[in-house]
Amino acid sequence: MSKPMFKQDRSRPRTLSRRNMLRATAAAAVAPTLWLEGEHSSHAAESADDPRFLIVFAADGGASIIDSALAIRASESANAATLNTFEDSLVHTVRDSPFRAVDLDRNDLGSISVPVQTQQSEFIRNHHRDMMVATWTRTSVNHAIGQRRSVTGNEAWAGRSLQELAALTYGEQVPIPNVHLGGAGGFGARGTDESLPSWCFGETVSEPALWPLSLDGMRGLSRDLPRDLVSEARALRNDVLDPSSDFAKVFGESRRLQHWQSLRGEPQQRLESSGLLEKLLVFGHSEDYPIESYGLATNPESTRLREVFPNLDNDPFETQAAMAYLMLEHRVATTVTLGPSSDFIARGDLDIDFYGDSEMPADDAAQFAAGDIINPPLAFDFSHQAHRSTQAFMWDRVYKAADGLIRLLKAREFRNGESFWDRTMIVIASDFGRSKKRPEGAREFGTAHDLNNGMVVLSPMVAGNRVLGGVDPDTAMTYGFDPLSGEPRPGRTMTEPEIFAGLLQALGVDTTEAGLPDMPSMRRIRA
């Protein structure tokens, strides 16, 4: 048998130096009764048995923090009529929580005539203990750049993204450590540190309903093939025919060929041997999705998923959220990025065509019932046309998806009474904020992109039930906080590297080698 022409690359740079470990151990000895979750996690970062999970919500188009957790009541502002402030009655405070919630009830989503009822307060009530808001000031109002910088801290660590670092730290033993559901835009852009192992980089899953079929070469085909014979044919191809061909002799050192051959080895065997195809099928058998006719069983969890995500069939965001849960639950991924589309999405049975081919009379097209519109065009960026209703609608969407994921992850035991949620962080990442002004007294208005904003993070590992920083009601601009204590610091703004560092540290990623600032205020302190 010819010797293989291709090399396997599973090398992994170490992230925890001896010096760093000594430093962390010394810190723990100084404060034996208090430890910061991030410090603790860095000790265990090498262990596949002690993983953390990261979910990044790609809130495309500018999720404005002053339209959600830091909303401003008109009575609090000297410039209420010309700033993005709300009637006092619309801004709710949740008991025992510093967060605010905007509950809106109106009959339009900008130029789209549809009843819009949003309920941020219910989400805050249910999850405020694991919710943290950190203010920050961004460095770009360009969508793609802002998105990328939201997950790289403006290239704070050699261009590595949050997701790549989570994968590097916790993902070596899982089949696909870093998954991007959907396009993910700049939030899923590949980092620039080519020294990372290839498995750290994001794997794009563009079509969650069908993608699981690419997890097994034989199952679900139109005919039953003997698995062992197909495996023999693959081995013959990989180990005998390919290496002996002139093509491989000439081009065998090509990085692409070597990558291909490495994928055909252990990663492929791992995917196929773990039976992931059926475990990751979000939908059950139906006429439109006849999996059982192809020898595949309906995922027993599909009923539960449908209960939590009732729009699973119509809303790709809910499909992604269900898939994200399955990927973490089955330890397929360490980090998953998902987000609402920037396309207009209406209920599936509506005949709507905004490109001029619809037979629907204009009068009918103008009237929609509650729930008909699933996603406005441009997602959060529809705020250019209709800021108030778009922000309310989109925050409601994001909160509902997060709520579903949290409920599912809380209900699933990781081990020893600990849930998957206990080890998970949801980061609602956005490109930038939105401009703060409005025409005097306008009930609906358009906004532009703005550097000033804040971020919502949900996790038992972060400083829960806390606003880090604050907002000046007279300018609607957020201000920063002290990185150590978390005390508000009017006049200070938080940088992208600072928030990036705080998120990583809360997730248990050792950031020492990157020279990032220490941000203990963002981590949960346990007694």
Place this chain on the structure above:
Amino acid sequence: MSLRFSSITFVVLLVACKDAPASPAPEEPAASSKPRVRAKNGRRFAQQLSAGLELSEDELCSELGLFDCVEEAHLVVMGGVDAAGLGVAVPLPVAPVTAPIAYDRVALSACFERVDRDFESPGDAAIFGALTESDVSQEAREGVVSELYLRLLHREATDFERETLCEFFTDTIVPHTPDSQEAHQQWAGLSCFAVATSVESLFY
């Protein structure tokens, strides 16, 4: 003058050939110092399979009988784009971990579709007609291997490749599948699969 010169040259060459070794071993090709290859995306791969196996592109592979493997189910995994629908505007820069499996599925479906058709209608068989006889010879199997390489890789199979795939039949398929016709069907489909998903087939 010119003709005379050519005749002398021919005689010299003839003498030289007579003294040369009878059958010099073919030289191993040198490894490229700049080995750059590109993967064929799903669409290009489908065109190649379609032409080689005499199947239309929509007959190659369909997931769940409803979703075209290349144009829909595995579009992005196989290097395609769908900016408007899926938000993927450029091909993935690096082959994803599921890509080899997706290519395998397409090739398995297409190859066995060809096998089914050829065995159902031997008179109209495109590739595997010789395997439908009651007594299939080693030469017939070698001929099928040659045909697969010509159709899918556009070159002659080497002796080694012919021998290797024929041994695959005797050493692996036959012990697993005693029925001769079924064994030849399995062998035909899997040989086709091995050639169609070789790196030589998937990259250029």
